[in-house]
Structures are given as C-alpha cells and as structure tokens.
Amino acid sequence: MARIISGPETGADGRERGALPPATQGGAAVSSASNDHSLDRLIRKLQSIAILSDKERQALLSLPAKTRVLKAGHDIVREGDKPSQCCLILNGWACRYKLIGGGRRQILSFHVPGDIPDLQSLHIHTMDHSLAALSESTVAFIPHESMRDLTTRFPNLAAILWRDTLIDAAVFREWMVGMGRRDAFERIAHLFCELYLKLQAVGLAQSYRCSLPITQVDLADALGLSNVHVNRVLKEMREQHVVTLRGGALVIEAWDELMRACEFDPTYLHLEKGAAA
Amino acid sequence: MARIISGPETGADGRERGALPPATQGGAAVSSASNDHSLDRLIRKLQSIAILSDKERQALLSLPAKTRVLKAGHDIVREGDKPSQCCLILNGWACRYKLIGGGRRQILSFHVPGDIPDLQSLHIHTMDHSLAALSESTVAFIPHESMRDLTTRFPNLAAILWRDTLIDAAVFREWMVGMGRRDAFERIAHLFCELYLKLQAVGLAQSYRCSLPITQVDLADALGLSNVHVNRVLKEMREQHVVTLRGGALVIEAWDELMRACEFDPTYLHLEKGAAA
DNA sequence: CGGACAATTGATCTACCTCAAAATTGGTGG
DNA sequence: CCACCAATTTTGAGGTAGATCAATTGTCCG
Numbered sequence: 001m002a003r004i005i006s007g008p009e010t011g012a013d014g015r016e017r018g019a020l021p022p023a024t025q026g027g028a029a030v031s032s033a034s035n036d037h038s039l040d041r042l043i044r045k046l047q048s049i050a051i052l053s054d055k056e057r058q059a060l061l062s063l064p065a066k067t068r069v070l071k072a073g074h075d076i077v078r079e080g081d082k083p084s085q086c087c088l089i090l091n092g093w094a095c096r097y098k099l100i101g102g103g104r105r106q107i108l109s110f111h112v113p114g115d116i117p118d119l120q121s122l123h124i125h126t127m128d129h130s131l132a133a134l135s136e137s138t139v140a141f142i143p144h145e146s147m148r149d150l151t152t153r154f155p156n157l158a159a160i161l162w163r164d165t166l167i168d169a170a171v172f173r174e175w176m177v178g179m180g181r182r183d184a185f186e187r188i189a190h191l192f193c194e195l196y197l198k199l200q201a202v203g204l205a206q207s208y209r210c211s212l213p214i215t216q217v218d219l220a221d222a223l224g225l226s227n228v229h230v231n232r233v234l235k236e237m238r239e240q241h242v243v244t245l246r247g248g249a250l251v252i253e254a255w256d257e258l259m260r261a262c263e264f265d266p267t268y269l270h271l272e273k274g275a276a277a
Numbered sequence: 278m279a280r281i282i283s284g285p286e287t288g289a290d291g292r293e294r295g296a297l298p299p300a301t302q303g304g305a306a307v308s309s310a311s312n313d314h315s316l317d318r319l320i321r322k323l324q325s326i327a328i329l330s331d332k333e334r335q336a337l338l339s340l341p342a343k344t345r346v347l348k349a350g351h352d353i354v355r356e357g358d359k360p361s362q363c364c365l366i367l368n369g370w371a372c373r374y375k376l377i378g379g380g381r382r383q384i385l386s387f388h389v390p391g392d393i394p395d396l397q398s399l400h401i402h403t404m405d406h407s408l409a410a411l412s413e414s415t416v417a418f419i420p421h422e423s424m425r426d427l428t429t430r431f432p433n434l435a436a437i438l439w440r441d442t443l444i445d446a447a448v449f450r451e452w453m454v455g456m457g458r459r460d461a462f463e464r465i466a467h468l469f470c471e472l473y474l475k476l477q478a479v480g481l482a483q484s485y486r487c488s489l490p491i492t493q494v495d496l497a498d499a500l501g502l503s504n505v506h507v508n509r510v511l512k513e514m515r516e517q518h519v520v521t522l523r524g525g526a527l528v529i530e531a532w533d534e535l536m537r538a539c540e541f542d543p544t545y546l547h548l549e550k551g552a553a554a
Numbered sequence: 555c556g557g558a559c560a561a562t563t564g565a566t567c568t569a570c571c572t573c574a575a576a577a578t579t580g581g582t583g584g
Numbered sequence: 585c586c587a588c589c590a591a592t593t594t595t596g597a598g599g600t601a602g603a604t605c606a607a608t609t610g611t612c613c614g
Binding site for chain 2: 151267270
C-alpha cells in the first residue's frame with residue numbers, strides 16, 4: 001500500500017499510453033494561466049450532465065486557472081486542509097481517498113479530465129479526505145473567489161455545479177451498494193461499466209476501450225478488496241473474454257455480458273445524452 | 278417490521294419526550310399546511326450546519342408544507358420517480374435504500390427530524406434510489422417550486438442547502454470507508470457515534486442516549502452485514518458494557534471506548550457547533 | 555391465546571484475506 | 585543493446601470474518 005510517493009524512481013508507471021492525446025503532457029511545473037483551450041475539458045464535462053448557454057460557456061472559459069503537472073502518487077489536497085481554490089483535472093487520473101489505522105486506505109472516487117474533484121471545498125471548508133494524482137496529471141487550480149463570483153453572476157451555473165456534486169453523491173451511493181451487497185466480480189464489473197461510460201460521455205473512450213492507468217492495489221482499495229483477490233477476478237474476466245485490463249488500458253470484449261453480470265443500470269450517472277451503449 | 282414504539286415498558290428510552298410537541302403526531306393522513314412550528318425542525322437542523330439570518334429563518338418558516346403521517350416501512354419516493362416536491366422529516370426515522378437482484382438491499386443513509394432526504398431531487402430529476410419511513414413518521418412535503426423560489430430570493434440559503442447535500446455526501450464517503458475497510462465491530466460502533474452526534478446536534482439526544490427505532494435487519498442492510506452477524510456483534514458490545522441497543526433505544530455506556538474502538542473523528546459531519554463529546 | 559415479526563443461538567460453509575515467494579514489466583544506466 | 589531495478593502482477597497455501605441455514609425464544613397486539 002505504498003502511498004504518498006512523488007519520488008523520482010516512481011517513473012516506472014508509464015501509463016496513459018495512446019488513449020489520451022499527449023497535449024498538455026510532460027513539461028515543467030507551473031505554467032501560465034488558461035491558455036488555448038484547457039478549460040474546454042470542463043465545458044465538455046459539464047455538457048455531459050447539463051445544457052450550457054453560450055454566455056455560460058464564455059464565463060467558464062474566462063475563469064482564471066493556474067496549470068500544474070503532477071507526478072503519479074502526488075497529493076493535491078490533504079485531509080484537514082482548508083483550500084482556497086478548486087482543482088480541475090485537465091489530463092490524467094486522480095482519486096479521492098481516506099486513510100485509517102492499520103495502514104488501511106479507502107479510495108472514494110476516481111476522477112478524469114474535466115472533473116473538479118474538490119468542488120465541495122467551496123462550501124465545506126475543511127477537507128475530510130485527500131485528493132491525489134493516480135497517474136502523471138495536469139491540473140488547473142481555480143480560486144474559490146472566482147468560482148463564487150461565477151456562481152453569483154450565473155445562478156444557473158451554480159445550479160449545474162450543485163448538480164455535479166449531487167451526481168458525485170449518486171456515484172458514492174452506487175459504490176456503497178457495491179461494497180455492501182455485491183460480490184467481487186460484480187463489483188469490479190460495475191466499476192468498469194461506470195468508468196467506461198463516464199469517459200465516453202466526455203469523449204475519452206470509444207470502441208469499448210479506454211485508458212485506465214491505475215494499479216491493482218488502487219482498484220482493490222477502491223472496491224474494498226485485497227489486491228490478490230482483485231488479481232484473481234481480473235484473471236477470471238480475462239479468461240472468460242469479458243474484459244482485459246493490461247498496461248493501463250481497459251478493453252471490454254463483451255459489453256453486454258459485462259453489464260448483465262453486474263446488473264448495470266446507468267441511470268445513476270445522470271448523463272445528459274444517454275451514453276449507454 | 279413492527280416498530281416497537283411507546284410500549285409502556287419501553288419507557289426506559291424516553292425518546293422524543295419533551296423534544297417534540299405531539300402536535301402533528303398520530304392522527305389521520307393529510308393535515309393542514311405549515312401550522313404552529315413544524316418547520317422549526319428544519320431551522321434547527323440547518324443551524325446545526327450553518328448560520329442563519331433572521332430573514333432567512335423567516336423565509337424558511339413561510340415555506341408551504343403538507344404534512345402526512347406514514348406507517349413504518351412505507352415508501353415515500355421510489356427509484357425511477359420524478360418528484361415535484363421535497364420531503365422534510367418532522368418526526369420518526371427514514372432511510373434511503375436501493376434494491377438489487379437476489380433480494381439484496383443496501384440502505385444508503387438514515388434520516389431524522391429536520392432532514393430533507395431528497396433535497397437532491399431539486400437538481401436530479403430522476404430518483405436513483407428509494408426513500409422509506411423506518412418507523413411511523415410525520416413528513417412534510419414542500420413543492421420544488423417553493424424551494425426554487427426560496428433559493429432564488431436567498432442565494433445564501435441556496436448555499437446552505439447545497440452545503441447540506443455536500444455533508445450528505447461526506448457521510449456517504451465515511452460509510453464507504455466503513456464498508457470497504459472496517460470490520461463489523463468498528464462499522465457498527467462508527468455508525469452509533471455518527472447517529473448519536475447527529476441527533477445531539479439537533480437536540481434529539483443527550484446523556485448518551487437516543488432513540489434508534491430500527492431493526493437489526495435494517496442495521497445489517499445499512500452496514501453491508503448479515504442480520505445474524507449484527508446480532509452477534511451487538512451482543513458482544515452489550516457484554517462489554519460499551520453500548521446497548523434495546524427496544525428502539527440506544528444507550529452508550531462507554532462513549533470514549535466506543536469512539537476509540539472505531540477511531541471516530543467527527544470532522545466529516547461538519548457540524549457548526551462542535552457537538553463532539 | 556394465536557399470529558407475525560424481531561432477536562437469539564447453534565452449526566456449517568465459503569468468499570475473500572494474509573503471507574510469501576516467483577514471475578513480469580517497463581524504465582534506466584552503461 | 586543488454587543487464588539491472590523497483591514496482592507490479594501472479595500464483596500457491598492456509599486461515600478467518602462473516603455468510604447461510606435452521607431452529608428456538610421473546611415481544612407486541614388484536
């Protein structure tokens with residue numbers, strides 16, 4: 001369960017390959033403000049769950065943002081912090097997690113480009129969990145002040161952001177169902193369906209393939225399982241030609257079978273344009 | 278699902294007594310609109326997580342509400358519904374839950390007087406889970422229209438309600454940690470700490486005692502355990518003189534021990550006036 | 555007093571865990 | 585291009601928390 005890394009020797013992951021355009025990848029530490037179209041990701045994401053007007057789109061695009069590239073394993077915000085800005089994922093994957101005694105870790109959610117994982121910090125001042133990059137990631141920081149100004153001037157955007165946090169909660173609920181009442185196979189299958197549809201909805205997945213640059217240990221900590229058991233179930237899925245997870249890429253070979261195995265119902269994602277395949 | 282209320286020998290628990298005027302209790306089905314002070318419960322609840330101005334309090338009190346009394350086990354809203362009103366619990370307990378194949382049920386949250394369990398329906402139009410009364414309950418229904426009007430006129434109330442849904446999500450996260458990484462004893466202990474503090478924060482608990490009118494099956498479905506195992510752990514807690522759950526009443530005999538056993542940290546409840554004992 | 559439900563208890567079973575070691579993988583330095 | 589490293593992934597073996605099944609008992613109530 002090695003967490004909190006950032007050491008130079010961690011470069012061994014090499015995830016991300018292929019699936020994502022290497023646009024903002026690599027590079028230094030802090031770059032300029034909202035350049036070209038970094039906020040497009042956010043627009044895309046919000047459009048997957050609501051309808052935006054031109055003015056609202058414009059307002060979003062003019063948000064100030066400081067971009068930064070983070071190594072895999074690096075914490076973005078920590079439990080106990082009182083952030084004064086929100087973090088928007090531009091590239092790569094992040095997760096929210098909580099640590100408890102005995103070295104146990106529970107991953108609470110996965111986040112992909114376009115997500116603002118700590119949007120809640122706008123109204124909940126003390127972080128009750130941490131946020132970290134799972135793969136090398138590019139993130140943009142937006143001051144709370146700017147977000148508040150935005151929500152004041154555009155009440156409908158406030159409603160959409162509120163909706164976003166509510167959908168977040170809907171995903172938490174579904175994970176609760178999984179951890180409480182689904183067995184390992186169903187749980188993993190369900191997560192794969194969810195991630196694929198979320199990525200597809202923002203244009204980061206197609207043809208039943210997507211990037212999934214996370215470790216089996218991460219998967220285990222997200223699902224409430226041991227890494228050993230995750231490994232065995234993944235093997236079973238591979239052998240049944242349902243799903244193959246390899247080298248940071250997820251390939252769904254039998255979508256219908258996968259959905260059926262876990263009784264997947266995409267309603268809880270509340271996607272605007274039914275992305276269910 | 279007999280509720281076990283008010284029996285003469287159950288007097289030991291002293292639930293509710295005094296706290297709630299027996300006003301809207303018992304009686305017929307649909308009673309008049311917001312009479313005396315039924316919305317006080319809501320005020321009390323919101324004040325436990327934020328600060329209200331006089332005007333805001335006034336505005337809340339003038340919300341229109343239709344009161345109704347529901348039997349234990351009765352559904353209030355069902356998965357798939359598209360509600361046009363929100364439900365405020367005035368008396369009794371409710372829970373949100375989800376059913377999946379094989380007769381499995383996962384309870385997602387417990388709700389007590391002052392809560393608006395389906396506040397989210399304001400921005401998420403299709404219910405992705407159900408809401409039911411756990412004990413005989415009195416609930417008030419408030420039209421979405423009125424809520425929208427309220428949030429438009431009082432942006433700060435909108436922020437507070439948003440905050441409320443965010444705290445809801447924080448509780449979901451904590452439950453996820455429990456189901457994913459805590460053993461049965463810790464999980465049950467953690468839930469008891471949480472419920473006691475939430476009730477205390479709205480004046481419905483004191484002296485380490487509170488009402489908990491739910492079945493061991495409900496508890497099991499909330500914690501991802503079997504009822505048999507819940508029963509065994511409860512027995513152990515009772516024998517260790519830590520907690521006794523009996524006849525719908527929870528008595529915490531060793532609060533410090535209980536908190537320590539599950540490493541309880543109340544931060545995630547984001548209560549305004551630190552209610553931690 | 556009988557019925558329905560909730561709480562207990564005993565007995566058995568198993569999905570998933572822990573421990574430990576071996577095999578891969580992808581990156582690195584020479 | 586290759587030998588080497590550190591992190592992951594796999595695999596084997598044995599162990600257990602908690603599940604399931606099946607009574608039995610206790611409680612509330614009409």
